Amino acid sequence: MNFEEFAAKPLLAAAGISVPKGILADNAKAAAAAAKTLGDVVIKAQVPIGKRGKAGGIQLAETPDQAFSHAEKIIGMEIGGLVVAKVLVEQRSDIKREFYAAVLNDPTSKGPAVMFSTEGGMDIEEIAVNTPEKLLKADVDIRLGFSLKQANELVAGLDLDGANAAIAEVLVKLYYVYQTNDAELLEINPLILTGGGDVVALDCKFVMDDSAVKRQAGLAASGTAEKLTELETQGEAHTIKYIELDGDVAVLANGAGLTMTTMDVVRHHGGNPANFCEIGGEAYTKAKIALEMVLAKPGVKSLVINFCGAFARCDVMMEGILGAWEELKPDLPVFFSIAGTGDEEAIRMLKARLEMDPYPDMDGASKAAVDAARLAGAGS
Amino acid sequence: MRIVRKHHRVLVQGITGKQGTFWTERMQDYGTQIVGGVNPKKAGTVHCGVPVHASAVEAMDAEGGFDASILFIPPLGVKDAALDAIKAGAKGICILTEHIPVQDVMYVMAAAKERGTLITGPNTAGSVTVDECFLGFMPAFNQRIFRKGNVGVMSRSGSLGTLMCQNIVSAGFGQSAFIGIGGDPIIGTTSKDALEALDQFDGTDAVVMVGEIGGSMEEQAAEYAATMTKPVFAFIAGGAAPAGKKMGHAGAIVMGDKGTYKSKRTALEGAGVTVLDTPSHVGDALKDALGS
Numbered sequence: 246m247n248f249e250e251f252a253a254k255p256l257l258a259a260a261g262i263s264v265p266k267g268i269l270a271d272n273a274k275a276a277a278a279a280a281k282t283l284g285d286v287v288i289k290a291q292v293p294i295g296k297r298g299k300a301g302g303i304q305l306a307e308t309p310d311q312a313f314s315h316a317e318k319i320i321g322m323e324i325g326g327l328v329v330a331k332v333l334v335e336q337r338s339d340i341k342r343e344f345y346a347a348v349l350n351d352p353t354s355k356g357p358a359v360m361f362s363t364e365g366g367m368d369i370e371e372i373a374v375n376t377p378e379k380l381l382k383a384d385v386d387i388r389l390g391f392s393l394k395q396a397n398e399l400v401a402g403l404d405l406d407g408a409n410a411a412i413a414e415v416l417v418k419l420y421y422v423y424q425t426n427d428a429e430l431l432e433i434n435p436l437i438l439t440g441g442g443d444v445v446a447l448d449c450k451f452v453m454d455d456s457a458v459k460r461q462a463g464l465a466a467s468g469t470a471e472k473l474t475e476l477e478t479q480g481e482a483h484t485i486k487y488i489e490l491d492g493d494v495a496v497l498a499n500g501a502g503l504t505m506t507t508m509d510v511v512r513h514h515g516g517n518p519a520n521f522c523e524i525g526g527e528a529y530t531k532a533k534i535a536l537e538m539v540l541a542k543p544g545v546k547s548l549v550i551n552f553c554g555a556f557a558r559c560d561v562m563m564e565g566i567l568g569a570w571e572e573l574k575p576d577l578p579v580f581f582s583i584a585g586t587g588d589e590e591a592i593r594m595l596k597a598r599l600e601m602d603p604y605p606d607m608d609g610a611s612k613a614a615v616d617a618a619r620l621a622g623a624g625s
Numbered sequence: 626m627r628i629v630r631k632h633h634r635v636l637v638q639g640i641t642g643k644q645g646t647f648w649t650e651r652m653q654d655y656g657t658q659i660v661g662g663v664n665p666k667k668a669g670t671v672h673c674g675v676p677v678h679a680s681a682v683e684a685m686d687a688e689g690g691f692d693a694s695i696l697f698i699p700p701l702g703v704k705d706a707a708l709d710a711i712k713a714g715a716k717g718i719c720i721l722t723e724h725i726p727v728q729d730v731m732y733v734m735a736a737a738k739e740r741g742t743l744i745t746g747p748n749t750a751g752s753v754t755v756d757e758c759f760l761g762f763m764p765a766f767n768q769r770i771f772r773k774g775n776v777g778v779m780s781r782s783g784s785l786g787t788l789m790c791q792n793i794v795s796a797g798f799g800q801s802a803f804i805g806i807g808g809d810p811i812i813g814t815t816s817k818d819a820l821e822a823l824d825q826f827d828g829t830d831a832v833v834m835v836g837e838i839g840g841s842m843e844e845q846a847a848e849y850a851a852t853m854t855k856p857v858f859a860f861i862a863g864g865a866a867p868a869g870k871k872m873g874h875a876g877a878i879v880m881g882d883k884g885t886y887k888s889k890r891t892a893l894e895g896a897g898v899t900v901l902d903t904p905s906h907v908g909d910a911l912k913d914a915l916g917s
Binding site: 459 | 700701723724725726727728730731732734735736738750762763764767769770780781782783784785786787788791792795808810811813835837838840841842845860862863864865866867870871872873874875877882883902903904905
């Protein structure tokens with residue numbers, strides 16, 4: 246779960262990391278009023294996505310009038326497919342130097358990593374590619390946490406204009422915020438040194454671990470839910486993972502790997518998947534709702550259903566499919582491949598109730614679905 | 626241990642639950658040597674024919690102890706259960722649970738590393754040592770999916786790994802062992818670890834690796850594959866997936882140019898691994914390499 250800058254910065258402030266004074270505004274008038282209070286300001290689009298500056302979503306304003314006109318342009322602007330609904334009006338800082346600081350989950354060390362670079366302002370991928378030697382990393386034993394001693398060692402020897410100790414302290418506080426809030430990524434970019442010698446977090450990116458949202462329920466309420474389509478929202482309500490795509494071959498399978506692969510095989514045979522929809526794990530009893538969802542997407546021309554039972558039983562999934570099919574009676578060509586736990590019973594049910602046989606493998610079923618979609622496309 | 630054998634003594638934490646009971650019975654039927662279970666509230670009782678202990682530490686103190694533990698435990702209980710097994714001195718722990726907070730997983734990994742405990746998972750369907758034993762919820766007993774043979778199989782996905790195993794059997798081959806490594810971004814047994822374990826496992830003449838987009842585990846496994854003499858075949862799921870979306874598994878996400886299908890395919894092919902376009906191609910590929 247992503248947190249926008251305005252929702253993430255208070256966490257830093259609460260831990261004692263300096264952030265600029267700011268006021269959130271959802272209209273130009275409010276932005277102008279905020280500028281009147283704060284003086285020289287920066288108007289920043291609030292969307293949980295990078296490259297806001299390049300898209301024109303960050304503007305300087307010296308007067309309330311300027312703040313008004315910038316905010317008017319930024320609110321409603323689209324950045325990376327997201328419409329800007331709010332701006333953060335923030336007191337402008339006197340930037341002397343820009344650094345990069347972050348704490349993240351590192352799959353290689355299987356623990357947290359504290360990252361620091363003197364090359365702030367760019368994104369971490371650019372730093373890693375362009376100047377890898379300038380990206381410092383400290384592996385942390387999560388049982389012990391990140392100590393001031395480790396932080397001091399990380400930045401020792403760097404020319405930070407005398408701010409080494411202050412920056413080490415920020416890193417320790419940053420780790421604390423990461424750890425207490427179940428972050429998977431907590432990044433300050435840039436972390437600045439002001440002309441007056443203060444260390445200030447000018448931006449903050451906070452991504453909460455989706456698996457921790459339940460135990461962080463209070464904080465999660467101020468996070469930004471992923472932008473979902475109507476069908477995707479419906480899927481989430483039923484704990485079925487459904488992702489809407491732009492093709493016309495509907496896909497339904499059990500398990501993330503198998504579902505992805507069904508999409509791949511559809512693509513391999515020249516087709517375009519209409520969705521990702523999986524009913525793996527405990528969701529395998531929800532085949533009926535899942536089928537209703539994949540059928541609900543407009544423009545779907547064929548359907549491939551691919552079951553490989555392990556934990557999920559093919560016969561239980563088939564019962565759900567047949568129940569929905571008999572109820573909805575969709576006029577849509579459908580192709581099955583069925584294997585694994587409960588497959589023989591599932592195949593018998595398919596034969597008895599839809600008078601159909603499955604294909605011997607998913608390649609056959611997927612190719613048939615691609616051909617059928619093409620035929621339907623040519624006919625319409 | 627990364628591959629459980631029939632002489633290994635296995636503890637089931639969460640044995641009395643619905644899934645724990647169902648799969649303990651399947652494992653026992655297949656040959657897994659289940660020596661006990663854990664449920665603090667039912668300590669002292671017998672379940673599935675084995676004693677239920679208050680903790681893994683107590684189970685280790687009981688006669689014969691145990692070698693490996695398998696967890697049928699809900700997400701927020703996994704950290705304590707796994708730490709209990711580590712403290713008890715388990716050699717291996719298999720964690721099936723999905724949606725465990727990642728910081729809990731990292732805590733368990735740090736403790737396991739210190740004690741030399743090998744973790745498989747989280748978010749795995751388990752593992753199968755064909756005709757010996759299995760852990761988790763794998764259809765080991767289905768003869769059309771698992772048959773004794775000389776192909777080692779590893780997979781991030783349970784369903785796709787099962788499909789691959791079925792394709793291998795349909796083509797007239799069989800497996801030595803299957804290791805489900807799990808679909809989470811941070812897991813105990815990585816693709817490289819599993820590849821190495823299968824490479825060194827008796828009776829294995831080829832390895833099939835089922836990976837997926839996200840992370841860089843397949844790239845790291847490729848470095849090991851380059852040193853192998855046995856043929857390796859790989860299928861990577863998610864080539865058609867859009868970037869920036871978690872495809873069902875928490876670990877299956879392309880971020881910018883990281884974790885892409887292309888990066889994995891290039892690395893594996895560079896290491897001499899045959900990358901299959903679809904899972905159905907595995908039969909012909911094995912016939913070419915091993916003869917039919």
